[in-house]
Amino acid sequence: MKADAKDGTPLLRVADVVVDYRRGRTTFRALKGVSMTIGAGECVGLVGESGSGKSTLGKAVLGLAQVTSGSIHFDGRDITNLKGAARRRLAADLQVVFQDPYGSLDPAMTVGQILAEPLTAAGTGRAEARATVAEMLDHVRLPADAVNRCPGEFSGGQRQRIAIARALVRRPRLIICDEPVSALDLTTQAAVIDLFIDIQRETGVSYLFVSHDLNVVRRICHRVSVMYRGECVETGPNEKVTRDPDHPYTRQLLLASPVADPARQAERRRHRLELRAPAGTPVS
Numbered sequence: 604m605k606a607d608a609k610d611g612t613p614l615l616r617v618a619d620v621v622v623d624y625r626r627g628r629t630t631f632r633a634l635k636g637v638s639m640t641i642g643a644g645e646c647v648g649l650v651g652e653s654g655s656g657k658s659t660l661g662k663a664v665l666g667l668a669q670v671t672s673g674s675i676h677f678d679g680r681d682i683t684n685l686k687g688a689a690r691r692r693l694a695a696d697l698q699v700v701f702q703d704p705y706g707s708l709d710p711a712m713t714v715g716q717i718l719a720e721p722l723t724a725a726g727t728g729r730a731e732a733r734a735t736v737a738e739m740l741d742h743v744r745l746p747a748d749a750v751n752r753c754p755g756e757f758s759g760g761q762r763q764r765i766a767i768a769r770a771l772v773r774r775p776r777l778i779i780c781d782e783p784v785s786a787l788d789l790t791t792q793a794a795v796i797d798l799f800i801d802i803q804r805e806t807g808v809s810y811l812f813v814s815h816d817l818n819v820v821r822r823i824c825h826r827v828s829v830m831y832r833g834e835c836v837e838t839g840p841n842e843k844v845t846r847d848p849d850h851p852y853t854r855q856l857l858l859a860s861p862v863a864d865p866a867r868q869a870e871r872r873r874h875r876l877e878l879r880a881p882a883g884t885p886v887s
């Protein structure tokens with residue numbers, strides 16, 4: 604892992620961020636003062652059950668959710684609610700890979716066009732764009748002739764590789780990965796996670812890796828933050844949080860995550876039933 608900037612500034616600093624969504628006449632607080640950091644070359648996992656606020660945090664960093672209070676700094680610069688041209692310029696450094704490799708790629712464009720578009724839009728010449736596209740296809744282990752084919756001709760795992768290549772073309776420093784493997788079968792998941800790990804080793808890019816699956820973040824992340832009802836209830840090194848967590852909610856998540864060994868799975872189920880709070884009681 605690369606060190607942070609010399610003065611110790613993390614690549615991303617999220618400080619006490621609150622996000623409110625309007626729901627008709629009422630307001631729903633999706634993030635209740637969340638703080639976290641990501642260093643250069645670091646992968647930080649964000650886990651938690653559905654609705655805990657994981658994607659909202661990713662969207663706040665990307666400028667897709669309005670921050671009510673708190674701040675987000677990227678490389679020491681305040682990017683909270685940054686809009687317009689300044690936000691677009693940030694796309695060179697800050698990219699996203701979404702869950703759905705089917706919906707996130709234009710089916711009418713060739714892979715070459717999909718990958719070249721962010722480059723030519725940023726003023727890169729055609730020849731240089733073509734060379735970068737070839738390099739990125741190689742990075743994500745897709746054949747060179749993929750450039751002439753459309754997304755519909757590829758499997759789900761291959762489409763996610765195309766989406767990763769598109770996120771990489773401008774050589775970003777941070778990629779928000781929002782459930783990037785949860786639409787894939789287990790074997791394909793493992794291959795795509797290995798690819799994320801290889802890319803990080805080769806490029807030094809940082810990841811904010813959003814997943815509901817502790818098994819996934821255990822394989823790839825250096826540190827893990829656990830979200831529960833809009834709050835970050837625990838943050839720590841991967842080994843600690845995913846094997847010996849402090850917070851009761853994280854322990855519930857751990858016991859609920861499937862393991863390959865049926866005997867261990869049955870033992871976990873027994874523990875889970877013992878730990879389970881009475882119906883309707885919040886787990887904190």
Ligand SMILES: Nc1ncnc2c1ncn2[C@@H]1O[C@H](COP(=O)(O)OP(=O)(O)OP(=O)(O)O)[C@@H](O)[C@H]1O
Binds near residue numbers: 625626656660
């Ligand atoms: N645009 C929106 N308007 C209103 N409420 C929203 C909006 N987006 C998200 N929410 C609510 O905010 C809360 C957090 O949602 P978020 O998508 O961040 O959770 P999550 O942990 O990513 O869940 P999932 O894993 O299901 O995507 C949920 O209660 C959700 O219903």
